[in-house]
Amino acid sequence: MPQQSPLDVPEGDPFGPHNLPYGVFSTPQDTTRRRIGVRLGGHVIDAGAVARALGSPYADVLSAPTLNPLLGAGRTTWHDVRRALTAWVTDPGHRAAVEPHAYALADVTLHLPYEVADYVDFYASEHHATNVGRIFRPDGDALTPNWKHLPIGYHGRSGTIVVSGTDVVRPCGQRKAPADPAPVFGPSVKLDIEAEVGFVVGTPSALGEPVALGDFREHVFGLFLLNDWSARDIQAWEYVPLGPFLGKSFATSVSAWVTPLEALDAARVAPPARDFPLLPYLDDSAEDIEDGGFDLRITVSINGQEVAHPPFASMYWTAAQQLAHMTVNGASLRTGDVYGSGTVSGPEVNQRGSLLELTWNGRDAIELAEGKRTFLEDGDEVTLTAWAPGPDGIRVGLGDVTGRIVAAR
């Protein structure tokens, strides 16, 4: 039987040539050199090596150790590089040049694909925000009065964004139950996940200059799955009045693969109907604004068992609105800025993107093969996967994001 080419991807593979997400990898033979890789099926192609072999004008930008130079090169380059990559992996004439630079995914190490500049996390699911409001503020309105007028967000810690596969050390911190006379210190007993979608900025913007809703594609390069690990007990005690801090800052896991926006053109959907008229800078109802939603179907698994299926299409606020809001005060963007959608939760119980919601703050345990879970136990491994509708009915796979909890130190 002839050896199969790494370029022969089975028809319908969610990581076929219609997808081509970007990552950064190294090989066991050359552990210190980081290279830009493009995923094709079960392989990663050394994009810089192929570009150099073919004399591509993009050899420099694809030979960097991170995606940042490509991100900073702008939308025209993103489009042209993607077109070139598509040709390299589909045109039989390129096969001899490409094949030597394909590595089996199992044989490489994947790294954080970009240097993160600022990190902002939003709170854009109405279902999630309503659930959290009911749990944390049972005596008040579930949604705060501002919630449907602006996409609520806050800055997170960019230095603790880690690539999928990185272990997460259970954080220690202060917590205080209402009945406790004083706060106590120790490992979090309510360690949770938040299933989110992250976006990475390519093209920067100038200080003092807002980015318009319609310029989303000029600035945002692509998206990826993101798990915003959260220690609910630490968060509950600290977050009034200035928001989450140590309950979130210990780790945020992102996929090793960034899916370019162009791969998701068939997944664009209109966001839900808005309950209030939006101020003009957020109003995406105009004809010339493209649909801001993405029909991403997420699955949350713990130790390999599926526990939830959050639908990203149900998000009230879109990534384009978040970008416009984040910059409307003149805050500038940098290449490598990352922002998270906020926890993705749908209207159904099994569509909730956090254990806080799935177990109603620990009241209703979920059953796993290993036993009941309210929050995460040491050794638990959480994986987010997702796919979206692609061209010709083929799915577009998103790179997964996984992390295992290790005991507090």
Add this chain to the structure above:
Amino acid sequence: MPQQSPLDVPEGDPFGPHNLPYGVFSTPQDTTRRRIGVRLGGHVIDAGAVARALGSPYADVLSAPTLNPLLGAGRTTWHDVRRALTAWVTDPGHRAAVEPHAYALADVTLHLPYEVADYVDFYASEHHATNVGRIFRPDGDALTPNWKHLPIGYHGRSGTIVVSGTDVVRPCGQRKAPADPAPVFGPSVKLDIEAEVGFVVGTPSALGEPVALGDFREHVFGLFLLNDWSARDIQAWEYVPLGPFLGKSFATSVSAWVTPLEALDAARVAPPARDFPLLPYLDDSAEDIEDGGFDLRITVSINGQEVAHPPFASMYWTAAQQLAHMTVNGASLRTGDVYGSGTVSGPEVNQRGSLLELTWNGRDAIELAEGKRTFLEDGDEVTLTAWAPGPDGIRVGLGDVTGRIVAAR
């Protein structure tokens, strides 16, 4: 009359050889080359050029275009470099080598001296937090229940930290007075300052490993004045439940000069007595923990007129406690991490570090030569200055931080 040497600083000058803050500058003759400068009186000395001329082992670290390599070199190097600099500017034998590399401050351009990694802002003045609580939550307790148990903080936007002298564009955004039926959009009408002290991290720490209270000097290189510009109307509408976002993220101004901690040894003071016992990781009452406060006397001026004198010694939480808290969950530090103390306000009315407090949210205007002020008007220039007690009764000057408001775009 013989020309005076730039090394002859008048006795008692707050920027004498006992101080030696670090900055980054360029000259009109060579605008693109950024150099590390050390301030001496009214001059800045090209530290890299002197180090090269003298064959110093620190020539590399001092020839970088930012302070980051020096920051990352660690405490022993910080000490040794400072000792070398002191010798260069005081030893007559070095005079001929140093003088050619001194530039009048008025002739150079000062730049942001470090690349900022993460930015965290705290809320550590009891007087400030009490005032804000009374203004924003008049029906509740002024301080939230957690305030005296942990240093409240949140992440800010590191990409919009700007060096002193940078104009600040008045931000636009949503605001909604309680009586308004819906939010309105426009330039902030409550643009404010926050007089703070910032700290910059040199030595990084590992993910998952807290930094102990006693290790403050191992990680923090120095401090500087910081103005956390704040749009109170934007902030008031957005900040529940996840904290300040656009009300702060449009600009944060920092001094061009970083004062090394060693220059402030004589300014160390004990923090105020604590009202509650602190958890061990924050308890600085042990014998072997040095005094965590700094006796910095800050002055806030608007258009050259002094409006407040916030005393940094009155801060409830110290910078060492803030560092220990920020990392107790295992969050790692990076070289270039910056954190702000929070607004410095003392117990007296004229010691308040924000217009929010000085005018009690606009109720009591202050009088300037240009007219009354509740919040900042376009064209207003705000300057923070400070000094601290130094050795032998000589003051240690902190580099000022200034910024002028320009009209919204």
